Amino acid sequence: MEEQNSRRDKLIILRNIQKSYSSREGPILAIEDVSFEVEEGDFVVIVGPSGCGKSTLLKIIAGLLDYDKGSIKLRGKEISGPVRDIGMIFQEPALLRWKTVINNVLSPIELMGMNKEEYRQKAEELLQLTNLAGFKNKYPSELSGGMQQRVSICRSLVYDPSLILMDEPFGALDAMTREKMNIELLDIWRESRKTILFVTHSIPEAAFLADRVVALSDRPARINEEIAVDLDRPRKLTTKTENEYDEYTERLYQLMRGEFETEVAS
Ligand SMILES: Nc1ncnc2c1ncn2[C@@H]1O[C@H](COP(=O)(O)OP(=O)(O)OP(=O)(O)O)[C@@H](O)[C@H]1O
Numbered sequence: 146m147e148e149q150n151s152r153r154d155k156l157i158i159l160r161n162i163q164k165s166y167s168s169r170e171g172p173i174l175a176i177e178d179v180s181f182e183v184e185e186g187d188f189v190v191i192v193g194p195s196g197c198g199k200s201t202l203l204k205i206i207a208g209l210l211d212y213d214k215g216s217i218k219l220r221g222k223e224i225s226g227p228v229r230d231i232g233m234i235f236q237e238p239a240l241l242r243w244k245t246v247i248n249n250v251l252s253p254i255e256l257m258g259m260n261k262e263e264y265r266q267k268a269e270e271l272l273q274l275t276n277l278a279g280f281k282n283k284y285p286s287e288l289s290g291g292m293q294q295r296v297s298i299c300r301s302l303v304y305d306p307s308l309i310l311m312d313e314p315f316g317a318l319d320a321m322t323r324e325k326m327n328i329e330l331l332d333i334w335r336e337s338r339k340t341i342l343f344v345t346h347s348i349p350e351a352a353f354l355a356d357r358v359v360a361l362s363d364r365p366a367r368i369n370e371e372i373a374v375d376l377d378r379p380r381k382l383t384t385k386t387e388n389e390y391d392e393y394t395e396r397l398y399q400l401m402r403g404e405f406e407t408e409v410a411s
């Protein structure tokens with residue numbers, strides 16, 4: 146296993162990231178010291194209590210936010226602004242309501258000043274992959290929340306970035322739709338061979354999706370522990386009935402217990 150991993154390339158390396166925000170009461174330290182690495186093709190999940198700095202961390206990696214200290218390298222090159230090779234999916238689908246589904250998927254192509262027509266086939270393939278082919282000429286308001294989030298996944302994949310950052314993308318969905326979306330996401334990940342860095346509050350979701358879980362402390366964020374999840378793939382709904390799955394979730398709950406208790410008390 147070790148040997149296999151060392152042969153894979155490091156896609157992204159974070160070293161000692163520190164970030165504070167300024168406020169009227171003075172600086173707020175959001176991230177104290179975070180370092181980790183993501184290898185090409187990995188599915189890494191970040192879990193941590195509310196307000197600990199998860200969204201801040203993703204925005205820093207996406208190049209949307211400055212940081213105070215540390216370094217981030219994508220394929221060995223320092224990141225200092227938005228990078229085309231990274232796509233981001235936010236908690237809310239944030240679709241353009243006046244554009245049809247297919248035109249929403251193609252909107253990053255327009256934004257980047259590229260030729261939409263060259264990407265139309267790719268966009269249609271992605272809609273097919275996410276079971277949305279029949280909805281390409283509909284408007285976002287005609288879709289359910291889960292469908293809208295699938296459109297935003299297609300939109301982030303259309304220009305083919307290597308790394309997809311997902312910030313609690315299924316947080317607003319009901320439990321059943323969320324489970325379905327988790328399975329669909331794993332299918333997309335497997336077929337598109339992307340690297341995914343996924344943020345969630347949910348320990349069961351983290352254990353179900355991840356190759357590796359990075360558990361953050363309460364704010365200011367530090368890494369509490371990294372846990373490799375060696376459950377078989379492809380994962381299915383029945384994965385959740387396995388003892389091994391329970392062992393991982395139990396370990397993560399134990400690890401996070403202190404953090405969540407602080408959260409409840411505050
Ligand atoms: N623009 C900002 N200005 C000042 N403080 C901010 C700003 N954005 C975030 N913060 C603070 O930084 C801390 C981390 O915020 P962040 O949004 O990264 O947390 P999070 O882990 O994503 O939370 P949640 O799980 O609720 O989404 C919080 O205490 C928040 O209040």
Ligand SMILES: [Mg+2]
Binds near residue numbers: 312
């Ligand atoms: Mg957040």
